[in-house]
Amino acid sequence: MQQRRKLDQKQINQELLSGNLKTPKWYIPTMLFLGFFVVTGFATILYMFNKGLGVTGLSRPVYWGLFITTFVFWVGISHAGIMISAILRLTQAEWRRPVTRAAELLTVFSLLTALFFPLMHAGRPWRIVYWLMPYDFARGIWPNVRSPLFWDPIAIGTYLTGSTLFLYIALIPDLAVLRDRTTGWQKVFYTILALGWRGNPRQWLLQAVAGILLSALMLPIFVSVHSIVSWDFAITPSVEGWHSTIFAPYFVIGAVHSGVSAVVTMMALMRWLWKWNNHIRPEHFDALARLLIVVATAWLGCTFLELIFSVYGREAPEIALRELMIFTWPWNLLFIIFLLTGYIIPVGFWIFKKARNNIVIMFWTSILVNVGMWLERFLIIVPGLARKQPFTFTWEAYTPSLVEWYILVWSFAWVSFLMLLFARFFPLIPLFETKESQVFTSETKIGRATVPVIYREED
Amino acid sequence: MSKKSILGLFDTPDQGADALDGLHNAGFESHECDVLTGTPYPEGTFGEHVPQHRLFRFPLFGAIIGLTLSIFITTATQIAYPLVTGGKPILSIFAMLIIMYEMTMLSAVVTTVVGIIFESRLPKFNLGAYDTRITEGLIGVVVNCEEKDLSKAKKVFTDSGALDTKEA
Numbered sequence: 001m002q003q004r005r006k007l008d009q010k011q012i013n014q015e016l017l018s019g020n021l022k023t024p025k026w027y028i029p030t031m032l033f034l035g036f037f038v039v040t041g042f043a044t045i046l047y048m049f050n051k052g053l054g055v056t057g058l059s060r061p062v063y064w065g066l067f068i069t070t071f072v073f074w075v076g077i078s079h080a081g082i083m084i085s086a087i088l089r090l091t092q093a094e095w096r097r098p099v100t101r102a103a104e105l106l107t108v109f110s111l112l113t114a115l116f117f118p119l120m121h122a123g124r125p126w127r128i129v130y131w132l133m134p135y136d137f138a139r140g141i142w143p144n145v146r147s148p149l150f151w152d153p154i155a156i157g158t159y160l161t162g163s164t165l166f167l168y169i170a171l172i173p174d175l176a177v178l179r180d181r182t183t184g185w186q187k188v189f190y191t192i193l194a195l196g197w198r199g200n201p202r203q204w205l206l207q208a209v210a211g212i213l214l215s216a217l218m219l220p221i222f223v224s225v226h227s228i229v230s231w232d233f234a235i236t237p238s239v240e241g242w243h244s245t246i247f248a249p250y251f252v253i254g255a256v257h258s259g260v261s262a263v264v265t266m267m268a269l270m271r272w273l274w275k276w277n278n279h280i281r282p283e284h285f286d287a288l289a290r291l292l293i294v295v296a297t298a299w300l301g302c303t304f305l306e307l308i309f310s311v312y313g314r315e316a317p318e319i320a321l322r323e324l325m326i327f328t329w330p331w332n333l334l335f336i337i338f339l340l341t342g343y344i345i346p347v348g349f350w351i352f353k354k355a356r357n358n359i360v361i362m363f364w365t366s367i368l369v370n371v372g373m374w375l376e377r378f379l380i381i382v383p384g385l386a387r388k389q390p391f392t393f394t395w396e397a398y399t400p401s402l403v404e405w406y407i408l409v410w411s412f413a414w415v416s417f418l419m420l421l422f423a424r425f426f427p428l429i430p431l432f433e434t435k436e437s438q439v440f441t442s443e444t445k446i447g448r449a450t451v452p453v454i455y456r457e458e459d
Numbered sequence: 460m461s462k463k464s465i466l467g468l469f470d471t472p473d474q475g476a477d478a479l480d481g482l483h484n485a486g487f488e489s490h491e492c493d494v495l496t497g498t499p500y501p502e503g504t505f506g507e508h509v510p511q512h513r514l515f516r517f518p519l520f521g522a523i524i525g526l527t528l529s530i531f532i533t534t535a536t537q538i539a540y541p542l543v544t545g546g547k548p549i550l551s552i553f554a555m556l557i558i559m560y561e562m563t564m565l566s567a568v569v570t571t572v573v574g575i576i577f578e579s580r581l582p583k584f585n586l587g588a589y590d591t592r593i594t595e596g597l598i599g600v601v602v603n604c605e606e607k608d609l610s611k612a613k614k615v616f617t618d619s620g621a622l623d624t625k626e627a
Contacts (some may be wrong), residue, residue: 009497009596142536146554152557158565165572172581177497180591196580198589202510203579209514210575217518217571221564226558271523435498435596457501 005278010437014179016429019274021181026273027424032303034417041410045120048403053123055403062398064121068407071117072377074259074415075109075156075229076251077370080259081107081163082222086215094454095287097433098279103263103271104167105428109418110262111160113411118152120407148232157229159221166214172197173432207432226251233380240321241384246309250302257292257299258373261346264288264366266419268359269427276435279429282357289356293347298371300343303376327382334375342372360433385434463606465496466588466625467616468597475598476505478619485615487602495589495599505598517574518567525566529559588627597622 007015019027021189048055058065084103088096119125132143132153143150180188196204227248233239234247244250264285271280310318327330346365349355356362388395422428440455468476475494482492494505502509533555541549576582593599602612609626616624 009594092463143539144542145533145537145558146542146551148483151554151557151561154561158561158568161565164567165568169572169575176595180594191584195576196584196586197579197581198493198586199495199593200493201502201507202499202512203581205502205510206512206514206575206579209512210571213514213518213571214568217564217568221561221568222565224557224560260584425553432498432613437497439500456500 007278007438009438012431012434012438013181015276015278016427016431016434017178017181018173019209019423020178020425020427023424024274027420031417031420034413034420037410037413038335038417041044041407041413044406044410045116046404048120048407049123049125053415055401057399057401057404059397060319060393060394061389062382064381064385065398065406066378066400066408067117067121067170069374069378069381070411071114071121072229072251072381073370073374074114074117074411075226076258076373076377077262078107078114078259079222079226079252079255080161080263081111081167082104082215083259084263085166086218086222088214090219092456093287095284097437098276098284098429099267099288100433101170101265101430102266103259104163104170104429105419106259106266106415107163108160108167109415109422111163112155112418113415115153115156116411117262118149129356148228148235151228152232155221155225157426159225159344162214162221163208166218169207169210169214170430171426173199173203174427178427208220212414222247226255239384240317240387241310241325241380244309246302246306250299250306251296253299253302254373254376257295257342258370259371260288260292261366264292264362265370268363268366271359274428276429279434283361285359285362286356289350289362292369293350296343296347317389319418321347321384321387324387325379331379331383334379336371338375338379340372341368342376369374422459461606462603462625463600463609464603465609465612465616466590466598466627467613467619467621468590468592468623468625469600469621470597472500472504472598474620476602478600478616478621479505479507481615481619482600482602482612485611487604487608487612491603493601493603495593495601497594497596505600512578514571514574514578517577518571521570522563524570525563526559528566529562530555531554532562533558541616569595589624591624592595 081104122128175190176197177192179190190283230251232248233242237243267280326335346369349365442453443452445449489508537550588601
């Protein structure tokens with residue numbers, strides 16, 4: 001069935017720039033609502049800096065709690081962009097077109113947000129400079145390149161820089177469209193950002209080559225980032241449940257699972273808020289759900305492999321940890337919720353075509369996945385620290401405080417706020433990709449059936 | 460004699476291609492003509508030359524710089540503040556590889572982006588002969604020529620069915 005509507009370039013401009021050239025009615029109230037959480041969240045962070053980490057629930061032996069869980073969660077979400085944009089671009093998947101920009105954007109803003117958490121977690125964030133930058137030559141102390149706490153910022157910094165540049169390069173032709181449709185300060189703003197784009201064959205050729213080249217360069221970075229995040233845990237031999245060789249692929253596949261699900265959530269919101277029914281269609285949700293079934297199943301396989309590897313050696317501390325996680329209250333409840341929301345309920349829906357094409361179901365199941373994926377990170381990080389160790393006199397002492405929960409809420413409001421702010425000034429769906437899709441697609445008759453056709457240039 | 464530009468606006472890619480053929484037949488060189496569109500068309504749609512570029516050199520160049528710099532930084536910092544661990548070398552190769560990998564990739568990405576902008580001949584804020592209707596779907600054909608040849612180019616555009624012409 002052909003869900004695509006034939007649109008000319010003028011119509012595409014009108015529909016996709018509607019939110020940029022005119023403020024939608026819902027926009028300001030939504031921004032004020034999110035803005036409240038953003039401002040109060042920042043106030044909470046400043047309060048915590050002033051009072052110290054004592055206002056959190058972090059205490060001996062659980063020093064890594066909600067902040068690090070949320071850091072890993074947002075780094076995971078950031079894997080949406082490159083998964084959707086780079087892999088689907090390289091494989092020339094036609095249905096990627098309306099999704100790429102929003103996914104790249106989610107990458108940039110979720111990474112920015114992720115960076116806040118280790119900074120906050122440090123308690124005195126300005127001191128982070130001590131282990132990141134060569135400083136104080138008089139004392140001759142340099143960053144310790146053996147520490148994963150040094151690898152992390154390097155990897156995330158590389159990914160953030162690369163993703164931002166990737167996003168900008170693909171935005172240039174659309175900035176030229178905005179330059180041509182605006183006046184006054186907005187025209188000056190878009191003129192500067194568009195760098196004088198005219199759309200000649202040379203520029204279009206380089207835009208196409210850039211898409212492929214940057215995708216190919218970003219993919220290895222994409223794999224390395226969450227691998228390195230996983231090594232924050234995996235190279236720590238002293239905590240049961242962390243020291244596992246499967247962590248790097250497990251984290252990467254988990255990140256893709258949560259990231260692509262976040263893209264589904266965002267696409268549903270984009271369709272509802274901007275009424276982009278012509279551009280974000282059920283066929284896109286169907287394709288993403290099929291992809292998610294594969295990713296989710298691979299991720300579940302890794303989850304069980306991790307469990308099997310940990311108990312196979314029959315080491316008492318590892319077995320005690322798994323008993324705590326799976327059979328002991330309240331961890332067992334969290335474990336069950338994690339399995340249900342991370343895999344069983346969503347994939348149970350997605351195997352049915354009707355559910356894959358139902359945007360409301362896709363929206364809620366994608367949110368469930370991210371509830372599960374957040375819990376997964378919590379269950380990886382906290383029980384290993386909370387378990388009773390030999391020679392320790394305190395254990396299972398961690399209850400996140402209101403400050404931590406509020407900062408978690410802030411992070412969601414902050415990412416949404418940034419996304420909406422971006423959406424006010426820049427198109428969320430790539431105009432030139434949509435127009436190109438109209439040039440390269442058609443319909444043909446085979447017998448009495450009319451089928452959609454996609455033309456593809458030979459490399 | 461000063462150079463001038465003239466732009467012809469066309470409704471369809473076929474008309475744009477006809478105009479470009481007409482310009483070549485009228486004696487204009489390929490490097491004097493350009494096609495402006497609001498969407499990417501397949502290579503050669505308008506009978507234009509496929510542009511040559513050297514973009515692929517940029518990431519290679521960047522990667523070499525990034526790798527060299529990262530080897531220097533990781534080696535120098537460990538030698539400057541040695542963390543002596545019994546029986547093990549001062550330089551921790553595995554840890555160095557991680558940083559070298561990231562810095563190599565970062566440098567390759569940055570130079571690629573510089574290369575894309577440079578090879579696209581951007582930034583160039585003077586748009587010359589241009590019309591905002593190009594980003595609404597019209598095809599623009601531009602000729603940069605001597606002032607005396609403008610009328611010849613304009614005639615080609617009119618004969619090819621131009622909706623409008625503009626000089627700059």
